[in-house]
Amino acid sequence: MTEAPLLSVSSATDALNRVFGYPSFRGEQGDIVEHVIAGGDALVLMPTGGGKSLCYQIPALVRPGTGVVISPLIALMQDQVDALRTLGVRANFLNSSQDLDERRLVEAEFVAGELDLLYVAPEGLGTAAVQRLLDRGKISLFAIDEAHCVSQWGHDFRPDYLALSMLHERWPDVPRIALTATATPATRDEIAGRLQLTEARHFTASFDRPNIQYRIVAKNNPARQLLDLLRSEHAGDSGIVYCLSRASVEKHAEFLSSNGVPALPYHAGLDARTRSLNQSRFLREDGLVMVATIAFGMGIDKPDVRFVAHLDLPKSLEGYYQETGRAGRDGLPSTAWLAYGLQDVMQQRRMIDSSEGDAAYRRNAARHLDAMLALCESVTCRRAQILQYFGQEAPAACGNCDSCLAPPESWDATVPAQKLLSTVFRLHKERNQRFGSQHSIDILLGKRTDKVSRFRHDELSVFGIGSDLSEVEWRNVVRQLLAGDFLAVEPNHQTLTLTARSGEVLRGERKLLMRREAPRSSRGSSRSSG
């Protein structure tokens, strides 16, 4: 019987050099590896691309027994295992995609001590069969990947993760290392609590990705804006364009292709063969743009993604950070670009309001969205805001985001906001009517549209009191009010309603500073001047 791994590594550095072929550890990797080899528990927060895998793979090679890796990314297990095998690491996996014979084979390897690493899906670990199996072999460590999935208030909760607290109860002597790329201080505490990682040492890498330039622009003609960006700054580059819907993915992939930008679609509605073909082309070929829903990207390790563009608003700052984090893993300058507009806010709020979830779920979803909206509406450094959200030290100004490169002019929108809220209030109180944003703006601008005449809204005292602003500016005011929850959209009829917080603005207790939208044409040049 062979207890020692086939690779017989003498130390962590030996494994790093000889097995993985890297000269040195990165950041805190060395400390983490040493701590786990010595049998300690660890909670590792490291951004995507930071090098989390080595933190458990190397201890699994150095410690006797098999490292058991719990990962929700079933679709990637085969690839991960193949990659390890080419390095000579004895790895395998157990998940629901295998038939009985395949499983038997893997189980036999594990029990015979012939595996360095065994990947299992979280739902598997919950079963008595897998637990009994693990009792029959020797476990060197448990690695809990994507550990934020245990957080009920996180953005990616998986109920199966809750059962992982039993690891500590059933195998108290086996060290555990939990890893995640997305953790606010609250999520981190929740992970530690739910996984009973009370004794674990916390390792927190910087979440700053200094080579990524964050830019958020007002959305007016997103396809055109995207094309301008790609032509002026990213000609011939690889990149990812995220869209909310499958239809939008198809539409924009075609739009780019027909405008000379090689682009491929990726979403869950495509058949598996097309998906995997497009994915492998994106990974292998240079200069392809992947237009995708967020179904694309988990576990994609392509170092030279030069830009990540969002045509729709992400649901949370965690999601935004994770998706933009796929840009520039090679450390070279890259762009994270998001086009954001009033419709995004309306749509996301509507999706939350009409979701199946209970009140607590909706509150949580709204909280995540609010953080994302606050980033979009902010007039200060984007990077500083992102880092603060993740509970990290941040400079006041980073010098590599749109706010720093071209400080936005801000203007005081408090009075216009009061005018708009008064309009909504009056329509409701005086006429018992509710209308959407466009009609309210028409009233403020003093436009005698058919609808205005039909409802005799030109007789309202607020008619025309907002003619000092343009229609675009008014839409921005509505957007910011919605973003700040000072105004809401009634889900069934898409009409504007006041919220519990509207009074703060109406009474003048709350000052609203808005970004003045820069003229469209000058935006793209900010990069070269920076």
Ligand code: ADP
């Ligand atoms: P994460 O899981 O944190 O997203 P990975 O573990 O996939 O990151 O690592 C990201 C990339 O960095 C991989 O290509 C990996 O091979 C590489 N990498 C990790 N650690 C090192 C290191 N010490 N030296 C060089 N490259 C490394």
Ligand code: ZN
């Ligand atoms: Zn900045």
